[in-house]
Amino acid sequence: MADQASQTREPREIPTAFAIAEALRIAMASDPTVILMGEDVAGGGRRPEGTDEMGGIMSVTRGLVGDFPSQVLDTPISEMGILGTAVGAAVTGMRPVVELMFMDFIGTCLDPLLNQASKFRYMFGGKARIPLTVRTVTGAGMQAAAQHSQSLYWMTAGIPGLKTVIPSNAADAKGLLLAAIRCDDPVVFCEPKGILFLSTDVPEGDYEVPIGKANIVRAGSDVSLVGMGATVGMALAAAAELERDGISAEVLDLRSLAPLDEEAILTTLAKTGRLVVVDEATPRCGIASDVAALCVDKGFDLLNGPVRRVTAAMCPVPFTRVLEEAYMPSTARILEAVRGLL
Amino acid sequence: MADQASQTREPREIPTAFAIAEALRIAMASDPTVILMGEDVAGGGRRPEGTDEMGGIMSVTRGLVGDFPSQVLDTPISEMGILGTAVGAAVTGMRPVVELMFMDFIGTCLDPLLNQASKFRYMFGGKARIPLTVRTVTGAGMQAAAQHSQSLYWMTAGIPGLKTVIPSNAADAKGLLLAAIRCDDPVVFCEPKGILFLSTDVPEGDYEVPIGKANIVRAGSDVSLVGMGATVGMALAAAAELERDGISAEVLDLRSLAPLDEEAILTTLAKTGRLVVVDEATPRCGIASDVAALCVDKGFDLLNGPVRRVTAAMCPVPFTRVLEEAYMPSTARILEAVRGLL
Amino acid sequence: MQPTPEILQVAYRTMRTIRSFEEKLIELVNQGKLGGFLHACIGQEAIAAAVCAHLKDNDHVASTHRGHGHCIAKGVDVRGMMAELFGRSTGTCRGRGGSMHIADLEKGMLGANGIVGAGIPLATGAALSAKLRKTGGVGVAMFGDGASNQGAFHESLNMAANWKLPALYVCENNGWGEFTPTEFVVPVKDIAERARSYAMNAMIADGMDFFDVYAKAGEAIARARRGEGPTLLECKTYRFMGHYVGDPLVYRAKADADEWINNRDPLKLFETRVTSEGLLAADNLRSIDEEVTERITEAVKSAQAAPFPDAGELMQDVYAVG
Amino acid sequence: MQPTPEILQVAYRTMRTIRSFEEKLIELVNQGKLGGFLHACIGQEAIAAAVCAHLKDNDHVASTHRGHGHCIAKGVDVRGMMAELFGRSTGTCRGRGGSMHIADLEKGMLGANGIVGAGIPLATGAALSAKLRKTGGVGVAMFGDGASNQGAFHESLNMAANWKLPALYVCENNGWGEFTPTEFVVPVKDIAERARSYAMNAMIADGMDFFDVYAKAGEAIARARRGEGPTLLECKTYRFMGHYVGDPLVYRAKADADEWINNRDPLKLFETRVTSEGLLAADNLRSIDEEVTERITEAVKSAQAAPFPDAGELMQDVYAVG
Numbered sequence A, B: 001m002a003d004q005a006s007q008t009r010e011p012r013e014i015p016t017a018f019a020i021a022e023a024l025r026i027a028m029a030s031d032p033t034v035i036l037m038g039e040d041v042a043g044g045g046r047r048p049e050g051t052d053e054m055g056g057i058m059s060v061t062r063g064l065v066g067d068f069p070s071q072v073l074d075t076p077i078s079e080m081g082i083l084g085t086a087v088g089a090a091v092t093g094m095r096p097v098v099e100l101m102f103m104d105f106i107g108t109c110l111d112p113l114l115n116q117a118s119k120f121r122y123m124f125g126g127k128a129r130i131p132l133t134v135r136t137v138t139g140a141g142m143q144a145a146a147q148h149s150q151s152l153y154w155m156t157a158g159i160p161g162l163k164t165v166i167p168s169n170a171a172d173a174k175g176l177l178l179a180a181i182r183c184d185d186p187v188v189f190c191e192p193k194g195i196l197f198l199s200t201d202v203p204e205g206d207y208e209v210p211i212g213k214a215n216i217v218r219a220g221s222d223v224s225l226v227g228m229g230a231t232v233g234m235a236l237a238a239a240a241e242l243e244r245d246g247i248s249a250e251v252l253d254l255r256s257l258a259p260l261d262e263e264a265i266l267t268t269l270a271k272t273g274r275l276v277v278v279d280e281a282t283p284r285c286g287i288a289s290d291v292a293a294l295c296v297d298k299g300f301d302l303l304n305g306p307v308r309r310v311t312a313a314m315c316p317v318p319f320t321r322v323l324e325e326a327y328m329p330s331t332a333r334i335l336e337a338v339r340g341l342l
Numbered sequence C, D: 001m002q003p004t005p006e007i008l009q010v011a012y013r014t015m016r017t018i019r020s021f022e023e024k025l026i027e028l029v030n031q032g033k034l035g036g037f038l039h040a041c042i043g044q045e046a047i048a049a050a051v052c053a054h055l056k057d058n059d060h061v062a063s064t065h066r067g068h069g070h071c072i073a074k075g076v077d078v079r080g081m082m083a084e085l086f087g088r089s090t091g092t093c094r095g096r097g098g099s100m101h102i103a104d105l106e107k108g109m110l111g112a113n114g115i116v117g118a119g120i121p122l123a124t125g126a127a128l129s130a131k132l133r134k135t136g137g138v139g140v141a142m143f144g145d146g147a148s149n150q151g152a153f154h155e156s157l158n159m160a161a162n163w164k165l166p167a168l169y170v171c172e173n174n175g176w177g178e179f180t181p182t183e184f185v186v187p188v189k190d191i192a193e194r195a196r197s198y199a200m201n202a203m204i205a206d207g208m209d210f211f212d213v214y215a216k217a218g219e220a221i222a223r224a225r226r227g228e229g230p231t232l233l234e235c236k237t238y239r240f241m242g243h244y245v246g247d248p249l250v251y252r253a254k255a256d257a258d259e260w261i262n263n264r265d266p267l268k269l270f271e272t273r274v275t276s277e278g279l280l281a282a283d284n285l286r287s288i289d290e291e292v293t294e295r296i297t298e299a300v301k302s303a304q305a306a307p308f309p310d311a312g313e314l315m316q317d318v319y320a321v322g
């Protein structure tokens, strides 16, 4: 179904948030075992006359409870209970989608992912399916400060048995979310703040973007820029700028952080010999290091220079704008890294 | 005080578990604000006549409650409460040492580390001290299965504001723990199962092993083996084996996973040009990738070949011995990696 | 709710199987034949047997580190369980799980669990699932007094009460969490008291008395099936053995333990009652004993004869897809 | 416990400062002059003022995302707070924290907190610290009704009750958690009910009535200082504004809110009582109003004039050592 995206049709630009809602709507309509659980996902449920619901802090799920009243469940502020309950529901016939409002809150509910959902299938001898999706907002840039701005996907990507995906645009968000919901493995679906309200052309109807496959969003030959989520846009901006200097940059969108598409990374490295990986997360124990480590292991013979990591700084996310900007990766820092390589 | 270790004296071989108890004893005796909190750390506290206490599941803290009755606190099975309480105590004048029985349980209590202890100093404008130590058992090899065998130190090493250390022998365990307890930053102190009951020569008295400094445990010139915790022993065994083949391996014990001693890693790489990093943890988003990424970034010009990562397998820890052995890194796998490089 | 002789027979077989299974494990550990961390539930058999007597395969039970009894009572095959403890490929989990992770979803057993308290939300989820899919099933969490101090307990019970889920929360209060007496860490006498925080139905049963647990669990489960919401059922019991197999038990006064072991053994209490009331004959019980002994012996033999998994299987089944 | 006129004057100044501070914030946000996530506690001022009236600098308060009021009542300087919201280097946290992380350890303010429920164990730890160091201090957690559904609440209260810590748990039940009415997610009428799970002392106060909260908090704190253990004090209140500044409030019936805003405003109720009982003169209150307005205006001015931190400071103070 993925190729539906390429059929000729009217372009339809909608923000990522709407694309996510569309995916949820399609998933719930096509499968009654799909349920959406989380704090305020219905904005408190059915309201008295003259009031309306919010649909989550980002208004992503607004309007869903009206159309799927028995599939949208507002919960107490009990992340451990919500996620644990969702895992229990997932192994007994449901296909729950949990909204974890911000990924920063994972510290209150990691166990159901770390020790339950991710391990059941393996630990039980291959006899469980865990069709669980966790949607969660990631990233900095909104002055939301240290506890509402982290990109903690490295924590879930590092856990065997989980899958972690992150879209870089609205169309991928819709297709990746549909794929995640229908996957029989537990999938963490990240919603980067940096793209949530950006619009791109989104196909109508039902389609999936496959989990585990990276995507070349721009072809090039001098240097590879590997990004994910909001950093793909930064990489594309950098590539455009580099083109003016006669430097041809290829941009690879990882889309899937676990499993990692090693083949795609090595393929682009083989083409360019130089690689910069751009990650919104802090530098230690993250995706950027994994990409670099892959290059120096299986890709050593392809390397024409160092692999650079452009990441957030190794500190908590500061509130004030000037420090938050210094904290985050940026097009300027990508350019600086590339120019240092060539 | 660290050099006390090198003074001439009777060698005294004691297991790591005893060395840890010695450090706790010294720390509590020298500072009344040091308290030890955790499940069963006193084995339930003062007992009726004729009974004795356990001192934790590994018996590490046995006997401490008798000598420090007001400094050893048995807690309910409430990891989130324990850790959060310890953070609150740490910022208000105490120097708590929390025992988190197995690091696998971090999923029940990550928030106090992720969003509180690690961030207070930065977020509050530099005005807090958080002298908190979390002692926790890591690693596989005891058939303790998927939820009691993980090496999750990558999770804490990846969080800015925390420090994470792991000793490879009893003497380092004592000195690193004393340094951790006296450090004004929150420190996670890992106690690998693989060394807990191994004995090495441990100096008497009070000494610290500095946090943030790696240690060359064997000098060599052909290849660098970088290990941590229980993998240092594997690396040393591999080095001994390689010597018989005329290959000179240098073994670097990281000791500190965060901060990482980048200088020491680059120095050994400069010497040998070839590096294998050996980690008990799963391969994604871990220390091994960070070391490899450092090599291909700042150390690119020093590299004479790929950097190999010998790690656990990317799956949950299996129970049955034959699979658990296949899961873990080993001397044989280090040898294979090294021979593939030379 | 009065159990029929058929139910009593099944219950006795269950209790005896649990007891014999674990006595055998202890023997095997002492002989150095079994590895891993094992937790025996000897002394607590009546609870598992009585609760599960009301359950079918589409009812789900989430268990704990002390899970053998719950697994057996829920119908998991003891041959598979024994093979699992021996790490064989014929084990319930193909040798990958071990004692703390025995699960059998077809039997409605969501697994023993190495994380204290983790089973409570899992059972809650099974109850939610049963309610939404209208299966008529219930979700049952078995957990210890210690687990009632976990946040997961609080969060789950609140959700279950709020949604009136068909759930049963069985707290096996055995007076200990590892080496720590419950009264050192819990300031209330009865864990059942905690149900009030959620306006939840609560009951206390004598966990050594099969009949009492049977009646109260039956009432709670019927209530849940009728859509009237969850119950917290506290069963007062005692852990006859140490926390884990190998526990030196230095921390517990022997006289206190003996009091329970000698006078409150659930199997003995059961036997006294059924024989004195003429519900089952002593002969009948003895022939069950023999049959069970044989089954356990056979399970050990077949486990020891079974192959280990192949190291090449290491990466199988991490994911269902891809 | 009857407050003296001096205490009443301080309390009114505190409440008025909170109100004016937040009214100013809303104005500034509407003018696009402030960024970040801001949560106003307008309507809940009496609780912060009444509880903190009993506290000294060596008593510690842990707060929430809705923390401005607690900070002000605990004595944090409003100039620093305003500068913090503007992200300036003169801010309480040098611009790094923002609204959800204002803390001032010297004043015993352990910080606003962006994680619901996270302050509860922090206050428990402060209480443990006070007890062990014998400072005579107490640890106070301020939190919402929603936070009482977090595991951290359960675990902390159990520990505090078990250890008889000098702690006070103040639940500000404002009827909402974000956009969800409390009764949708909590099956008990009173959060105070939950204290029974820990055999903890409990009280319910009218959170709109300074006098009621003052008396009950005073009693609880005195009890804590005497070593008689912690209290859960539920204060019934209402969030006059939206969940966050900018909240479109589509989900709430205006009439319901107006009922509270018009008839149950804690500042108005306070004024009516103190003037009618002759405790404070209306003039006195008006001059406090003026003084407060001036302080807030000045705080905004000085904040806007203050420098931003330098980007080069980014990596400062991640660690105390090394």
Ligand SMILES: Cc1ncc(C[n+]2csc(CCOP(=O)(O)OP(=O)(O)O)c2C)c(N)n1
Pocket: B039, B077, B079, B101, B105, B108, C065, C066, C114, C115, C116, C117, C143, C144, C145, C146, C147, C148, C174, C176, C177, C178, C239, C243
């Ligand atoms: C989250 C977590 N904390 C601690 C442990 C270690 N642990 C295993 S069993 C146990 C005691 C549990 O007590 P209880 O819930 O009363 O069950 P019982 O062992 O008495 O059956 C503890 C502390 C664990 N497995 N998981």
Ligand SMILES: Cc1ncc(C[n+]2csc(CCOP(=O)(O)OP(=O)(O)O)c2C)c(N)n1
Pocket: A039, A077, A079, A101, A105, A108, D065, D066, D114, D115, D116, D117, D143, D144, D145, D146, D147, D148, D174, D176, D177, D178, D239, D243
């Ligand atoms: C652990 C966690 N979950 C969810 C949130 C998002 N959140 C912020 S405030 C809030 C509502 C809190 O309700 P309550 O505790 O009643 O406090 P109130 O806002 O009413 O003052 C929620 C859900 C969060 N910050 N932290």
Ligand SMILES: [Mg+2]
Pocket: C144, C145, C146, C172, C173, C174, C175, C176, C177, C178
């Ligand atoms: Mg117990």
Ligand SMILES: [Mg+2]
Pocket: D144, D145, D146, D172, D173, D174, D175, D176, D177, D178
């Ligand atoms: Mg509220």
